[in-house]
Amino acid sequence: MTINVNNQPQSIVENSSISELLEHLNIVTNGVAIAINNEVVSKEDWTTRFLQKKDQVTIIRATQGG
Numbered sequence: 001m002t003i004n005v006n007n008q009p010q011s012i013v014e015n016s017s018i019s020e021l022l023e024h025l026n027i028v029t030n031g032v033a034i035a036i037n038n039e040v041v042s043k044e045d046w047t048t049r050f051l052q053k054k055d056q057v058t059i060i061r062a063t064q065g066g
Contacts, residue, residue: 001053010057018046021057031062 001014005025012021018034018041034041035058041049051057 001051003051003053003055003057005057006059012051014053016051018049018051018057021051022046022059025059027059033060033062034058035060 002009002011003021004010005021010021010025012024016024018036019029022029022032022034029043029046034043034046036049036051037056038058
């Protein structure tokens with residue numbers, strides 16, 4: 001199925017969780033926030049929140065700066 005990740009189409013297996021998506025994309029989860037359809041999802045829910053066709057996923061990485 002196809003979802004959008006940071007406005008880019010991404011093909012994933014149906015019934016994939018957020019954790020599975022991050023693993024598929026090789027994204028380290030430290031300092032990462034996830035929103036699905038503009039709703040922030042708690043890190044504790046990443047293994048139980050399953051993605052749906054055409055979901056809009058936003059992955060935000062924390063950066064350090066001064």
